[in-house]
Amino acid sequence: xxxxxxxxxxxxxxxxxxxxxxxxxxxxxxxxxxxxxxxxxxxxxxxxxxxxxxxxxxxxxxxxxxxxxxxxxxxxxxxxxxxxxxxxxxxxxxxxxxxxxxxxxxxxxxxxxxxxxxxxxxxxxxxxxxxxxxxxxxxxxxxxxxxxxxxxxxxxxxxxxxxxxxxxxxxxxxxxxxxxxxxxxxxxxxxxxxxxxxxxxxxxxxxxxxxxxxxxxxxxxxxxxxxxxxxxxxxxxxxxxxxxxxxxxxxxxxxxxxxxxxxxxxxxxxxxxxxxxxxxxxxxxxxxxxxxxxxxxxxxxxxxxxxxxxxxxxxxxxxxxxxxxxxxxxxxxxxxxxxxxxxxxxxxxxxxxxxxxxxxxxxxxxxxxxxxxxxxxxxxxxxxxxxxxxxxxxxxxxxxxxxxxxxxxxxxxxxxxxxxxxxxxxxxxxxxxxxxxxxxxxxxxxxxxxxxxxxxxxxxxxxxxxxxxxxxxxxxxxxxxxxxxxxxxxxxxxxxxxxxxxxxxxxxxxxxxxxxxxxxxxxxxxxxxxxxxxxxxxxxxxxxxxxxxxxxxxxxxxxxxxxxxxxxxxxxxxxxxxxxxxxxxxxxxxxxxxxxxxxxxxxxxxxxxxxxxxxxxxxxxxxxxxxxxxxxxxxxxxxxxxxxxxxxxxxxxxxxxxxxxxxxxxxxxxxxxxxxxxxxxxxxxxxxxxxxxxxxxxxxxxxxxxxxxxxxxxxxxxxxxxxxxxxxxxxxxxx
Numbered sequence: 001x002x003x004x005x006x007x008x009x010x011x012x013x014x015x016x017x018x019x020x021x022x023x024x025x026x027x028x029x030x031x032x033x034x035x036x037x038x039x040x041x042x043x044x045x046x047x048x049x050x051x052x053x054x055x056x057x058x059x060x061x062x063x064x065x066x067x068x069x070x071x072x073x074x075x076x077x078x079x080x081x082x083x084x085x086x087x088x089x090x091x092x093x094x095x096x097x098x099x100x101x102x103x104x105x106x107x108x109x110x111x112x113x114x115x116x117x118x119x120x121x122x123x124x125x126x127x128x129x130x131x132x133x134x135x136x137x138x139x140x141x142x143x144x145x146x147x148x149x150x151x152x153x154x155x156x157x158x159x160x161x162x163x164x165x166x167x168x169x170x171x172x173x174x175x176x177x178x179x180x181x182x183x184x185x186x187x188x189x190x191x192x193x194x195x196x197x198x199x200x201x202x203x204x205x206x207x208x209x210x211x212x213x214x215x216x217x218x219x220x221x222x223x224x225x226x227x228x229x230x231x232x233x234x235x236x237x238x239x240x241x242x243x244x245x246x247x248x249x250x251x252x253x254x255x256x257x258x259x260x261x262x263x264x265x266x267x268x269x270x271x272x273x274x275x276x277x278x279x280x281x282x283x284x285x286x287x288x289x290x291x292x293x294x295x296x297x298x299x300x301x302x303x304x305x306x307x308x309x310x311x312x313x314x315x316x317x318x319x320x321x322x323x324x325x326x327x328x329x330x331x332x333x334x335x336x337x338x339x340x341x342x343x344x345x346x347x348x349x350x351x352x353x354x355x356x357x358x359x360x361x362x363x364x365x366x367x368x369x370x371x372x373x374x375x376x377x378x379x380x381x382x383x384x385x386x387x388x389x390x391x392x393x394x395x396x397x398x399x400x401x402x403x404x405x406x407x408x409x410x411x412x413x414x415x416x417x418x419x420x421x422x423x424x425x426x427x428x429x430x431x432x433x434x435x436x437x438x439x440x441x442x443x444x445x446x447x448x449x450x451x452x453x454x455x456x457x458x459x460x461x462x463x464x465x466x467x468x469x470x471x472x473x474x475x476x477x478x479x480x481x482x483x484x485x486x487x488x489x490x491x492x493x494x495x496x497x498x499x500x501x502x503x504x505x506x507x508x509x510x511x512x513x514x515x516x517x518x519x520x521x522x523x524x525x526x527x528x529x530x531x532x533x534x535x536x537x538x539x540x541x542x543x544x545x546x547x548x549x550x551x552x553x554x555x556x557x558x559x560x561x562x563x564x565x566x567x568x569x570x571x572x573x574x575x576x577x578x579x580x581x582x583x584x585x586x587x588x589x590x591x592x593x594x595x596x597x598x599x600x601x602x603x604x605x606x607x608x609x610x611x612x613x614x615x616x617x618x619x620x621x622x623x624x625x626x627x628x629x630x631x632x633x634x635x636x637x638x639x640x641x642x643x644x645x646x647x648x649x650x651x652x653x654x655x656x657x658x659x660x661x662x663x664x665x666x667x668x669x670x671x672x673x674x675x676x677x678x679x680x681x682x683x684x685x686x687x688x689x690x691x692x693x694x695x696x697x698x699x700x701x702x703x704x705x706x707x708x709x710x711x712x713x714x715x716x717x718x719x720x721x722x723x724x725x726x727x728x729x730x731x732x733x734x735x
Contacts, residue, residue, distance in 0.1 A: 026125035027062045029107070032100070034062055041099070051723060053078055054095045061108070061118035070115040090474050091722070098481060187435035190451060190730040191226065191233070194218065197728050198453050199298040199441050201248045201255070203273070206445030210236075210246040210255050210273075211453075211728060223257050225273065228449070228730065236275050247300040247309065248273065249328075256300055256309055258287055263634050264314045268300075268326060281330035286313035286320030298391060298441040301345045301353075302328075308373055310336075310344035310353060323355055325373060336367065336375055343391060348398040348446075352423045357381070358572075361388040361527030361546055364403055364417075366424050380424035382417060387430070388527040391441035395735065396448055398423070404439035404452065405430065406527075411504050414439045414452065416735070435731060450734040455726040459483045459704045461498060461515075464683060465715050466670075470696040477717065478515035485719040486531045486660065486706030489513070490538050493711040497521075497532035497541050497558070508532050508543055510558055521558045531575060531660065531706070532556070535602075536582040542566075544574040553587055566604055575617045575660055578602070579624070586610070586618035586627070588659070597629050611642065612649055616659040620644060622666055628652065630659035636674050639686075653686050653693060663709040663716060670696075670716055672703045683718070 027034040033042045039055055041048045050058065056078055061069065075089050093116060097108055107120040190209065191197045195218040200211045207228055214221045221242045226233040237243045242260040249256065255273050258266040266287035271278045287299070299312040307328055313335075314320040322337040323344045340358035347354065353367045357379070365379040383389060383403065390412055392403035400419050406412030414436025418427040436442075442452040460476035461484045478484060480502040487498040493513060500509050500518075505526035511518040521541075522529050528546040535542065541556040548565065551572035555564045567573045569591060576587035585602050588595045597615035600607040610618065611629060618629040624644060631638045639652045639662060655673040656662060662671035668687040673695070674680065683697040704719035 027059075027122055028125060029062065029065075029120040029122045034059065043101075048099055050099055051092075051095065054092050054099065057092050058096055061116070062120075062122050065118050065120060065122040068111045068114055068117045072115075074115060086474065091476075094475060094479065095481075187452075187729045187731050190228065190728040192727050194725075196221075196455075196724075196726045198726055199245050200443050200451045200453060200728050201246045201298070202443050202445040202449060202451055203248050204250060204252045204446060206447040206449035208248075208273070209451055209728065210248055212244045212246060212257075223255065223271075225255070234275065236271060237278070245299045245311075247298075247302055249302055250304055250306045256281075256302070258285075258300065258311070260287065264320065268309065268311070268330075270328075281328070282326050282333065285311065285324065285326070285333070287311065298343055298443070303346050303373070304348060304350040310346060312342045312344060312355070315340045315342070315358070323353065323367075334373075337379065341365075343441075345393055347394050347423065348396065352398075354382075354392055354394065354401055355379075356389050356392065359385060359550055361385060362390070363387065364389050364392055364401060366419070368422075368424065377424075382419060382424070382426045383430060385527075387415075388412075391439065391452070393442050393444045396444060396446050402433070402442055402444060402450070403430075404436060404442055406505075411437075411501070412439055413437060414442060435729070439729075440726070444734065448732075448734050450731040452729050452731075453726045454729045455724075457483065457721060457724040459485055459719055459721050461485070461487050461717050461719050463715055463717055464697065466696075467714055470683060472697070472699075476515070476722070478509070478511045478518045483704075485704050487708045487717040487719070488533045488541075488706075489708050489710055489717075490534045491536055491711060492538060496708075496717075497534060498706075499530040499532065506530055508541065508556065521561050522556060522563065523561070524563075533577060535578060542576050542578060542585060544576060553585065567600070567607075569607075573598075577617065577619050580620045580622065581624070586620070588616040588618075595633060597627070610646075611640075615640065617662075619662075619664050621664055628662070628664055628669065630656055630662070633659055639669060639671065653684075655684070657681060657703040658705060660706050661703060661718075663707045665709055665713050670707065670709065672699070672707065672718060674703060681720070 025036045031044045036059065041050055041058065060077055071086060071089055093108060100107065107118055109117045109119050111117055193213060194216055195214045197211050197213045200209050202209055208225055209228065210223060210225045212221050213224050220240060221244055222235055222237045223243045223246050224233040224235050239259060244258050244260065246255050246257045253273060254270045256268060256270045258268055260266045264286065265284050267280055268282040268285055269278045269280050301310045309326050309328060311324055311326065313322050313324055321340055322335055323341045324333060324335050326333045342356045344353055344355040351369055353369055355365055356362050357365045363381050363385060364383040365381050367379040368376040370376040387405040390404045390406065392401055394401055400417055402414060402416050404412045405415050414433040415430040416433055417430045419425060420427055436452060438454050438456055439452040440455050444450045458481050460479050462476055463473040464470055478498065480500060482501040484498055484500045487496055489496060496511050496513055498509055499506055503520060506529050507520050507524060508522040508529055509518050509520050524545055524547045529543065531544045533542045541558055543554050543556055544551060545554050551574045552568060553566040553573050553576050555566055571590040573587050573589045576585050578585060583602055584599050586597060586599045589598050594614055595616050596609050597611035597618040598607045599610050610627065614632050615629040616633060618627050620627055627642045627644050629640055631640055635658050637656050637659060638654045639656055641650045641652050657672040657674035662669055668685055670683065670685055673682045673684040681699040681701060681703040682695045683699060685694045685696050699720060701720040701722060704721050706719050708717040710716060
């Protein structure tokens with residue numbers, strides 16, 4: 001299954017078993033069955049997905065129940081010939097305890113000053129006994145919804161089932177490299193490679209899938225094609241630049257794709273579907289692959305007659321955003337919309353174009369088209385504001401749409417909405433489909449075959465000690481198997497506020513400073529609620545939410561959960577920070593058409609623009625003399641400085657991973673810097689007095705959102721991606 005190797009200790013991660021075990025053996029303990037050969041853990045007939053290293057840890061301990069393993073012994077077995085820190089083992093133990101749940105977690109006993117012991121009563125089922133279990137002629141895939149204890153990773157089970165029989169469990173063994181065969185309306189894995197398999201596009205007959213994959217080394221995205229069935233994929237491109245967003249032509253002969261020359265610019269190519277010479281049809285088109293939610297949306301689509309390609313521009317450039325058309329021969333380019341729009345998809349008859357528009361969330365709009373491919377009216381919104389759409393496609397008959405919907409960074413599911421004869425009016429609320437957990441991009445062939453990318457991600461907040469030798473803490477703060485980010489300390493340092501999707505949508509939570517006793521304090525219901533920041537007196541929290549518009553600022557009284565809207569503007573407002581005296585709020589806004597830094601009275605009132613040429617996340621220096629801010633929302637970006645009273649802008653440092661990933665201290669700036677790959681994240685320090693930049697800590701994980709400096713400045717919090725990936729899932733005979 002696809003997963004991203006994050007952390008120094010995961011570089012050698014693989015599917016091998018680090019201990020001697022017969023691959024035909026099974027182990028039973030409590031309600032669980034552990035299959036060595038299939039590398040599957042099941043509870044009462046349901047698969048419990050485990051990351052590879054976590055599976056290895058469980059197998060190692062289950063083979064010697066009652067034995068006290070030392071930490072060094074476990075680390076040597078799990079990561080042979082690789083130096084890892086103890087925090088890697090602690091993290092794997094934490095993941096395993098969560099996966100086993102409340103009843104099974106205590107089986108992993110901590111042996112003080114030594115290591116761990118597995119205390120469950122384990123029974124080994126021999127190969128002979130396993131062979132006596134009757135086989136089944138047709139394997140039915142196990143399809144379960146991810147839960148908080150299983151979402152850490154997904155396991156691809158292509159031809160296996162676990163069933164509960166009278167008096168015990170019957171385990172039906174997976175046949176190696178079995179062809180995915182799904183009953184109607186059942187999703188089965190099509191790919192399960194290491195890394196990220198994204199933006200699928202089906203051939204017209206549904207027999208092949210083109211997709212973008214960052215490869216077995218997870219080092220570069222290229223375009224691949226795979227037959228629906230067994231066999232490896234065919235690699236079509238090998239350029240060192242990122243190749244993405246493949247789109248199969250209606251006649252099945254060529255595949256169009258984008259090659260990114262920068263974060264905001266791409267060239268458009270076509271190449272034969274079976275491989276061959278590339279042909280560039282457009283150079284330097286506006287494009288955007290920055291942004292979490294649309295990393296997998298799929299941003300190109302062919303018109304039914306094969307004469308036009310629709311593509312999405314760059315969200316953050318006023319002259320480049322919107323949906324564009326380009327002639328298939330590259331002779332013409334035209335702009336259809338000028339809003340923040342993504343993922344265009346032509347209807348089967350070519351008379352309508354569906355796309356995702358940034359509103360209060362990200363909603364599906366449909367634009368009517370004339371016979372000459374010009375807008376024939378205004379686009380109509382057809383999905384609810386509260387739904388954050390990540391991908392979409394038309395039904396084969398053109399009478400509705402399938403889309404993946406969720407809250408910001410929250411759980412997504414595939415849904416279907418029927419449209420009236422004008423294709424601009426929904427005939428009712430969206431219908432939840434019985435598959436599509438954590439779906440992003442989705443494509444449907446004329447023959448009724450559906451494919452979607454299923455993504456998973458676990459992000460956590462980590463504490464970094466700044467005393468002498470900066471280092472990550474042994475375990476994350478207030479962890480879950482969902483997203484945690486944008487932390488902030490209360491003024492007295494005793495509490496934390498942070499955003500989490502552990503409730504299914506993004507909400508604000510409060511915990512003790514060490515992450516214990518987490519409590520949800522907002523119930524906005526989505527689609528976004530994040531960036532909490534305590535007031536100086538600790539009574540209120542400033543935050544951003546899209547509950548009533550494209551993005552506004554709110555004040556939260558955490559003790560009562562009272563929420564009051566602070567801004568009410570048609571443009572997006574967000575990334576707010578308090579001034580040092582607590583009388584002013586700085587925030588970023590799109591009121592001028594691009595993000596600029598603004599300020600307003602803390603109690604509400606007129607806003608004043610403060611940055612001259614773009615700016616986000618403005619933070620005052622501790623003495624109140626200067627304003628530090630990120631240049632824009634791209635990654636990487638730079639940190640700039642202005643006198644609080646106005647004056648000349650100065651560039652301070654480049655390489656900031658994202659606009660909210662820096663904090664201002666007495667002596668300088670701490671920030672998360674990004675290298676030439678997402679995993680090459682470091683904690684850097686810029687000293688005010690000397691202008692010297694120093695790398696304090698190589699994180700070894702991909703950066704995530706938000707940082708917080710402790711009031712005593714002896715530690716800080718940051719957020720990282722600890723586990724992530726995506727696979728392609730297949731559904732036959734849809735609808």
